[in-house]
Amino acid sequence: MSCRPILKLTIPAKPEALKGLRDALVGALDREGADNTTRDRLVLAVHEAACNVIRHAYADGQDGVLRVTLARQRGMLRFALRDFAPPVDPARIKPRDLDVCRPGGLGINFIDDTMDSWRLRPLKRRRGNLLTMRKRVPRKRHGETT
Amino acid sequence: MNDCSIEHQGDFALVRVRGEVDLSWSQKVRKTILDALGKAKSVGVELSEVSYIDSSGIAALVEGFQNARGKGQKFALIGSSAAVRGVLELARLDRVFPMVDTVEAARA
Numbered sequence: 123m124s125c126r127p128i129l130k131l132t133i134p135a136k137p138e139a140l141k142g143l144r145d146a147l148v149g150a151l152d153r154e155g156a157d158n159t160t161r162d163r164l165v166l167a168v169h170e171a172a173c174n175v176i177r178h179a180y181a182d183g184q185d186g187v188l189r190v191t192l193a194r195q196r197g198m199l200r201f202a203l204r205d206f207a208p209p210v211d212p213a214r215i216k217p218r219d220l221d222v223c224r225p226g227g228l229g230i231n232f233i234d235d236t237m238d239s240w241r242l243r244p245l246k247r248r249r250g251n252l253l254t255m256r257k258r259v260p261r262k263r264h265g266e267t268t
Numbered sequence: 269m270n271d272c273s274i275e276h277q278g279d280f281a282l283v284r285v286r287g288e289v290d291l292s293w294s295q296k297v298r299k300t301i302l303d304a305l306g307k308a309k310s311v312g313v314e315l316s317e318v319s320y321i322d323s324s325g326i327a328a329l330v331e332g333f334q335n336a337r338g339k340g341q342k343f344a345l346i347g348s349s350a351a352v353r354g355v356l357e358l359a360r361l362d363r364v365f366p367m368v369d370t371v372e373a374a375r376a
Contacts, residue, residue: 162354163358173322177291223334224334225330228323228327
């Protein structure tokens with residue numbers, strides 16, 4: 123089902139671009155009526171997904187871009203992150219055991235805990251990967267404040 | 269504005285972190301914490317002015333904590349902001365790190 127994007131931006135796959143991504147997401151999610159706690163969790167999850175693209179998909183500091191789209195489908199917010207990096211094996215992308223205290227590897231846990239569903243798939247024929255994440259967030263009613 | 273600094277107070281080193289800790293500069297936070305652990309018996313990381321932290325920032329804190337524990341040094345997080353606490357809870361690390369409210373408590 124197609125729907126009009128609420129937010130659509132392309133950023134360089136560089137850590138310095140993450141702040142701009144977060145700021146854009148905060149604005150869009152505020153307009154969509156997400157409460158502050160939900161908004162901050164969603165921003166963190168999308169940020170972590172972008173970090174994974176920068177660190178792992180575009181490994182070794184490769185130049186590249188990341189397209190981020192946010193859209194509403196019925197009561198769900200749909201976040202899509204499209205990269206143009208070599209294909210990633212989705213079977214290798216899974217949350218880790220949080221009872222083991224070690225640095226790193228938390229990003230997928232943050233995504234998995236926050237989103238209602240998510241799916242990563244390498245794009246056939248075309249180079250790149252597409253991560254889609256969905257979260258039910260009721261639309262803000264007219265005049266309502268969060 | 270993002271900033272990370274060390275203040276030495278005898279055997280204690282206070283690492284002050286400010287701003288939004290993310291992948292763009294979390295390596296600086298990591299290095300500052302490890303430098304502090306290399307020069308002091310006890311380290312406190314002050315986080316009250318951290319408005320955002322991602323998993324790379326949390327990894328810097330975990331590495332510091334594990335490094336300190338491995339060498340028998342004291343390590344504590346001081347005055348963690350709500351943003352930091354929220355991410356520590358998500359990572360189930362809020363009960364792993366020693367957390368205190370004041371610099372004096374970290375030094376004690």
